[in-house]
Amino acid sequence: MNSNGKKSNNENQIEGRNPVLEVFRSGRTVDKLLIAKGSREGSILEIIQKAKEQGVVIQEVDRRRLDELSMTRGAHQGVIAFVTPYSYVTVEDIINRAAEKDEPPFVVVLDEITDPHNLGSIIRTAESCGAHGIIIPKRRSAGLTPAVIKASAGAVEFMPIAKVTNIANTLEDLKKYGLWVAGAHMDGDLYTSKDLTGPIALVIGSEGKGLGRLVKAKCDFLVRIPQKGKISSLNASVAAVVLMYEIVRQRDRGK
Numbered sequence: 001m002n003s004n005g006k007k008s009n010n011e012n013q014i015e016g017r018n019p020v021l022e023v024f025r026s027g028r029t030v031d032k033l034l035i036a037k038g039s040r041e042g043s044i045l046e047i048i049q050k051a052k053e054q055g056v057v058i059q060e061v062d063r064r065r066l067d068e069l070s071m072t073r074g075a076h077q078g079v080i081a082f083v084t085p086y087s088y089v090t091v092e093d094i095i096n097r098a099a100e101k102d103e104p105p106f107v108v109v110l111d112e113i114t115d116p117h118n119l120g121s122i123i124r125t126a127e128s129c130g131a132h133g134i135i136i137p138k139r140r141s142a143g144l145t146p147a148v149i150k151a152s153a154g155a156v157e158f159m160p161i162a163k164v165t166n167i168a169n170t171l172e173d174l175k176k177y178g179l180w181v182a183g184a185h186m187d188g189d190l191y192t193s194k195d196l197t198g199p200i201a202l203v204i205g206s207e208g209k210g211l212g213r214l215v216k217a218k219c220d221f222l223v224r225i226p227q228k229g230k231i232s233s234l235n236a237s238v239a240a241v242v243l244m245y246e247i248v249r250q251r252d253r254g255k
Contacts, residue, residue, distance in 0.1 A: 012031075012082055012083055012084070012085055013069070013071060013080060013081075013082055013083075013146050014080070014081040014082075014083055014146060014149055014150075015070055015071065015072050015075065015076040015077075015079070015080050015081075015146045015149075015150055016072070016075065016076060016077050016079070016150045017042075017043045017044065017047065017077045017078075017079055018043070018153055018154050019149050019150050019152070019153065019154045020033075020047055020079050020080075020081045021043060021046065021047055021050070021154065022153070022154025022155070022157045022158075023081055023083055023154070023157055024047070024050040024051070024054065025154075025157070026154075026157035026158060028083055028084060028157060029083060029084040030051065030054065030056045030081050030082070030083050031056070031057070031082045031083060031084065032056065032057045032058075032059065032081070032082045033047070033048075033051045033056050033057065033058045033059070033079070033080075033081050033082075034059050034060075034061050034065075034066060034069070034079065034080045034081070034082075035047075035048065035058060035059070035060050035061070035078065035079055036060070036061065036062070036063040036066055036078035036079070037060045037061065037062060037063070039078040039079070044078060044079060047079060063078065066078065066079075066080055070146075071145060071146040071147060072146050072147050072150050075150065086144050086156070086161075088161055088162060088163050089133065089160040089161065089162050090162055091133075091135065091162050091164065091170060091173060091174070093133070093160060093162070094107055094132050094133030094135070094160050094162060095107075095132075095177050097132045097133060097160060098132040098199075101132070103130075103132070104197070104198050104199040104200070104251075105132055105177065105178075105179055105199045105200070105201075106129075106130065106131045106132050106199075106200060106202075106247060106251075107131065107132060107133055107134070107135060107174065107179065107200070107201040107202070108122065108126050108131050108133075108134045108135070108201075108202050108204065108240070108244065109134075109135045109167060109170070109171065109174075109181075109201050109202065109203045109204070110122065110134065110135065110136045110137075110141065110203075110204055111137070111167050111203060111204065111205045111206055111211055111212055111215050112137060112140045112141055112205070112206035112212070113136070113141060113142060113204065113206060113207065113236055114140065114141060114142050114206065114207065115142060115207055115236070116142045116145055116147035116148040116151060117147065117148075117151045117237070118142075118207060118235065118236045118237040119136075119141075119142040119148045119151070119152075119237075120147070120148040120149065120150065120151020120152040120153075120156075121151055121152070121237035121240075121241075122134070122204070122236070122237050122240045122241075123148070123151075123152040123155050123156050123159050123161070124151070124152045124153050124155040125237075125240060125241050125244055125245075126155075126159055126240075126244060127152075127155035127158055127159045128155070129244045129245060129247065129248050130248065131159070131244065132160070133159070133160040133161065133162060134159060134160070134161045134162070135161075135162045135163075135164055135167070135170060135201075136161065136162070136163055136164075137163070137164060137165070137166075137167050138163045138164065138165055144156060144161070167203075167212075167215050168212075168214040168215050168217075168218050171201065171203070171215065171218040171219070172218060174201045175220075177199070178199050179199040179200055179201045180198060180199065180200050180201070180220045180221070181200075181201045181203060181218060181219045181220045181221075182194065182196065182200055182201070182202050182203065182219065182220065182221055182222070182223050182243075183203040183205070183211050183215070183216055183219035183221075183222045183223070184202070184203065184204050184205060184210075184211070184222070184223060184224070184225075184239050184240070184243055185205070185210060185211055185216060185219075185222040185223070185224060186210075186224050187222055187224070188221065188222025188223045188224040189221065189222065189223060189224065190223070190224060190226065191223040191224060191225055191242070191243055191246055192246060194221060194223055195250070196246060196247045196250050196251075197247075197250045197251050200247065202240075202243055202244065202247065203215060203219060204236055204239060204240045204243075205236070206236065207235070207236050223243065225239060225242050225243070
């Protein structure tokens with residue numbers, strides 16, 4: 001909590017059994033582990049074992065104490081870990097990761113995604129799809145809060161994420177690396193009609209207004225997902241899932 005007694009967005013706090021397990025598996029340093037008194041079943045036992053193997057301080061506390069500390073509204077599942085700060089990467093790091101894998105770069109760029117559950121879901125899908133990294137803006141975006149980490153089911157531990165000052169300028173940088181920039185927008189072409197097999201940056205806009213004007217202008221082309229109902233647009237994370245898996249489908253088909 002801060003000096004006003006309010007909870008802060010502590011990126012060093014991991015909550016929930018699976019996210020905490022993934023932290024241990026990733027090799028990230030865990031400074032302290034809080035376990036609810038009496039919790040000794042299932043995955044809690046595995047978490048305790050891994051903590052002991054790594055010499056992590058384990059404290060048993062009342063569940064009410066965990067509820068007070070929790071930033072996911074009590075969804076901590078009896079375990080909270082305090083870890084070293086997440087190490088953000090550079091855009092160049094993401095490009096180099098693709099080169100090391102001898103794969104065409106696949107980068108997901110998020111233009112002001114502020115909902116933590118959307119961000120967490122996108123990170124989880126990006127990791128599953130084999131994306132090489134995610135780029136988010138430093139301002140007007142959800143950060144790697146406990147809610148985001150929990151929604152990602154621990155995928156954030158394995159997905160490189162870069163924070164940049166200006167998304168529009170970053171898209172120009174990506175073009176210099178040879179990437180094509182595809183923006184998700186209802187004015188675009190049908191997403192299955194475009195060739196998404198090469199080096200690509202997929203840009204997903206915010207939940208409310210979609211792609212910003214300058215960001216949209218920097219895209220090489222726009223893609224849309226057909227919709228038959230009365231709702232004007234899909235949830236940002238759902239749209240991202242559809243488009244990311246289309247990239248996977250096209251790349252797998254081309255092999």
